[in-house]
Structure formats: structure tokens, C-alpha cells
Amino acid sequence: MKKSFYLLLFVLIAFACSSDDNSGTTDDTTDDQQTTDDGPDPVEPPTKAPCENGVAGIYPCNDYDLFYRMALSTFAAGSGNDSWGWTDPNTGKEYAIMGLDNGTAFIDISLETPVYLGKLPTETTASSWRDVKVYNNHAFIVSEAGGHGMQVFDLTKLRDVDNPPVTFSRDALFSEFGSAHNIVINEDTGYAYAVGADNFSGGPLFINIQDPLNPVGEGGYAMDSYSHDAQVVTYNGPDTDYTGREILIGSNENEVVIVDITDKNNPQNISTISYGQVGYTHQGWFTEDQTHFILGDELDELDFGFNSRTLILNFTDLDNPFFVGDYFGPTTAIDHNGYVKGDLFYLANYTAGLRVLSTSDVATGTLSEVGFFDSFVDNDVASFDGAWNVYPYFESGKIVISDINGGLFIVQKKQ
Numbered sequence: 325m326k327k328s329f330y331l332l333l334f335v336l337i338a339f340a341c342s343s344d345d346n347s348g349t350t351d352d353t354t355d356d357q358q359t360t361d362d363g364p365d366p367v368e369p370p371t372k373a374p375c376e377n378g379v380a381g382i383y384p385c386n387d388y389d390l391f392y393r394m395a396l397s398t399f400a401a402g403s404g405n406d407s408w409g410w411t412d413p414n415t416g417k418e419y420a421i422m423g424l425d426n427g428t429a430f431i432d433i434s435l436e437t438p439v440y441l442g443k444l445p446t447e448t449t450a451s452s453w454r455d456v457k458v459y460n461n462h463a464f465i466v467s468e469a470g471g472h473g474m475q476v477f478d479l480t481k482l483r484d485v486d487n488p489p490v491t492f493s494r495d496a497l498f499s500e501f502g503s504a505h506n507i508v509i510n511e512d513t514g515y516a517y518a519v520g521a522d523n524f525s526g527g528p529l530f531i532n533i534q535d536p537l538n539p540v541g542e543g544g545y546a547m548d549s550y551s552h553d554a555q556v557v558t559y560n561g562p563d564t565d566y567t568g569r570e571i572l573i574g575s576n577e578n579e580v581v582i583v584d585i586t587d588k589n590n591p592q593n594i595s596t597i598s599y600g601q602v603g604y605t606h607q608g609w610f611t612e613d614q615t616h617f618i619l620g621d622e623l624d625e626l627d628f629g630f631n632s633r634t635l636i637l638n639f640t641d642l643d644n645p646f647f648v649g650d651y652f653g654p655t656t657a658i659d660h661n662g663y664v665k666g667d668l669f670y671l672a673n674y675t676a677g678l679r680v681l682s683t684s685d686v687a688t689g690t691l692s693e694v695g696f697f698d699s700f701v702d703n704d705v706a707s708f709d710g711a712w713n714v715y716p717y718f719e720s721g722k723i724v725i726s727d728i729n730g731g732l733f734i735v736q737k738k739q
């Protein structure tokens with residue numbers, strides 16, 4: 325499943341990229357990455373635009389303004405993928421971190437006109453898959469590129485960059501694995517977990533990053549199947565059996581697994597849960613009170629033909645999780661990565677862009693859309709184009725959308 329899924333993704337993304345873009349060039353004009361094939365379209369996408377009457381320039385929207393946009397050509401990249409963010413604890417300045425096929429871009433978004441500071445090139449080859457998280461002022465970066473390992477980048481280097489954009493160098497490399505699909509960090513414990521690597525059957529690798537420039541491998545855990553993505557928390561939810569324990573929730577292709585990984589030498593399976601009409605169990609996120617888990621499946625729209633489906637699982641008792649309901653969005657797009665902040669779920673919905681869903685009624689299995697910004701104007705079809713990831717955790721309220729085809733979008737709820 326894994327390999328064929330990747331092959332399918334690769335073919336679709338390669339097709340999408342080759343069909344309509346002129347990316348990968350080094351000129352720094354803001355090329356139109358959204359050109360359609362059905363006739364001339366002279367409308368230049370805006371760099372900044374308020375959301376008015378349902379559009380921000382050319383981008384369909386509801387209640388979210390376009391604060392700034394940078395095309396892939398700005399980054400001399402062929403495709404975008406994951407994203408995250410860093411806030412400088414000394415200055416409060418906010419930086420977007422965007423994964424690219426050929427590296428990782430760092431952008432100062434604290435200015436009215438954001439500045440592309442530079443790129444950390446891929447450790448080995450280019451790849452459609454890159455993933456990044458942040459801990460203690462360092463970025464930790466993995467990729468599906470063969471032999472890549474985990475790059476560590478000291479983010480304080482972004483404070484003073486002369487003549488941007490520059491080419492950055494990594495500050496450390498952890499090479500006890502090669503490729504990995506995702507990286508997860510528990511900021512409370514200082515552990516990084518690479519998942520979807522070749523080691524431990526694709527289960528999590530335990531990497532102590534408490535000293536960020538000197539990561540230490542502490543083994544791993546092979547589960548029943550490959551782990552595509554995961555969240556790891558220091559548990560503080562309603563199930564007092566696990567208070568203070570380090571809990572991993574793995575999205576493992578055909579089910580969600582809950583594992584107590586407090587003891588790295590002796591992880592304990594707690595439970596597993598699947599659901600109806602499984603396509604590919606992809607990624608999910610706890611609500612802040614850790615009562616529910618909001619889950620995405622990446623192939624169900626393609627396999628079953630329904631609109632974007634988001635599943636809601638009740639995790640009140642980690643030993644007995646159960647399905648409570650599913651939410652179907654307004655489009656046929658596939659859902660990808662989603663994150664909870666407060667009582668909102670921010671979803672990277674591929675061709676439907678960013679979707680913002682209220683979780684106020686999550687206990688009854690209900691979500692409701694309260695806003696959106698569609699970074700992919702061509703359509704809303706079930707394809708692997710558009711918004712790969714969103715990062716909603718900046719104090720300012722700025723939200724990063726990393727779009728596979730369109731590059732970096734910074735959006736903000738209408739004031």
C-alpha cells in the first residue's frame with residue numbers, strides 16, 4: 325500500500341506540476357502558478373488582497389484575507405509541501421518555514437512585506453516529501469529523499485541575514501535513518517519521532533533532541549504497520565489512567581493506534597480503532613482538552629466519491645476509543661493535514677485550500693465551516709494539488725498555507 329500510494333502520489337503530482345507551471349526557474353518574478361489550460365487568463369494573482377465579496381483578488385475566500393503570497397519561483401523550487409513556524413522568543417518576530425522539493429525556505433513574516441531569507445538545500449536529492457517541526461529554536465527536517473536523515477537548523481541564524489535570500493547550511497545531521505515520511509516532536513519532553521522510515525517497519529524512531537545539536541537515537545517501535553503520521557503528547561486528558569504519560573497516536577494506513585511510549589525501551593499498546601470506508605488513514609490531531617481526535621483519510625474521497633470527509637473519534641477513554649461522527653465538507657477535495665487551535669480545526673484541504681472548522685460541537689460528532697481561503701483556484705477536485713499543510717499557531721493570528729503548486733500563502737482572519 326505504501327509504495328503504490330507513493331507511486332500514485334508521485335505520478336499525480338508530477339503530472340500536475342508538468343501540466344501547468346514554469347517553476348524551478350531562478351528568476352524572482354512572481355510567476356502565475358495558477359495558469360489554466362483553457363484559454364488566456366490575464367488576471368495576475370495578487371500578492372496581498374483583502375477578502376471581499378467572496379474573493380481575495382482571484383482567490384475564493386470567506387473571512388480570511390491574503391496577507392502575503394510568494395510563488396514557488398521565488399524559492400527556485402518545483403513544488404511545495406509541509407510547513408511550520410518559529411517565533412523568536414527574544415523579539416517576538418514570526419517566521420514561516422516552508423518545505424520544498426529541493427530544500428526548506430525561511431521567511432520573515434513579521435514585516436508588512438515579508439522577506440524570503442533563504443533556503444537550506446535538501447541533504448541529498450530533491451523529493452516531493454519534506455517535513456519539518458521546531459523545538460527550542462531549532463528546525464528538524466526529514467524527507468523521503470534517499471539517505472536524507474534529519475537535518476538540524478539553528479533558527480537564531482535568521483535574526484541577521486545580510487543580502488537575503490542566502491543559502492543556509494545545516495548545523496547538525498542525524499543519520500541513523502535515511503528517508504522518513506514525517507517528523508513529530510513532543511516539545512514537553514524534547515523528543516523527536518521520525519515516522520515512515522525504513523527502520524522499525526515504518527514505526528516511530530525515538531530521538532532525544534534535548535540538546536538540539538546533538539540528537540541521540542534511543543531505538544524505535546515497530547507497530548503492526550507503517551506509521552504515516554503521528555501526534556505525541558504528554559497526556560493531560562480525561563482518562564486518568566494515563567495522566568502524565570507520553571502518548572503517541574499513530575495514523576497507520578488502515579487504523580489509528582494509541583501507544584504509551586513513556587518507556588522508550590518498552591512501549592505499551594493501549595488500543596486501536598478503525599472506521600467505515602477506510603481509504604488511507606492519514607493524519608489527525610487532538611482537541612485541546614484531549615477528549616476527541618479529529619482524523620483525516622487521504623484516499624476515501626477518491627475511493628468512495630464523497631465530499632471531503634473528516635472523522636471524529638471520542639478518546640475520552642484511551643482504552644476504548646470510538647467513532648462519533650463524520651463531517652463532509654462543501655467540496656470534493658481530499659483532506660490532508662489538520663491542526664486544532666482553540667475551538668477551531670485548521671485543515672489543509674488540497675484543492676479547496678485552507679478550511680477553518682468550528683469544533684464547538686465535536687462531542688456530538690459535528691464540525692461546521694466558519695471560514696476558508698482557497699489557494700488553488702482552478703478547481704476543487706479530488707487530486708493531490710493545492711494546500712499540503714497549514715500552520716495556525718502564530719500569536720499574531722497569521723496562518724501559513726504551503727501550497728504544492730502555488731507556493732506560500734500567509735492569510736489572516738478578517739479583523
Ligand SMILES: [Ca+2]
Nearest residue numbers: 406455506507
Ligand atoms: Ca507532517
Ligand SMILES: [Ca+2]
Nearest residue numbers: 621622633659
Ligand atoms: Ca478524506
Ligand SMILES: [Ca+2]
Nearest residue numbers: 563565642643
Ligand atoms: Ca482508560
Ligand SMILES: [Ca+2]
Nearest residue numbers: 675676700703
Ligand atoms: Ca479550489
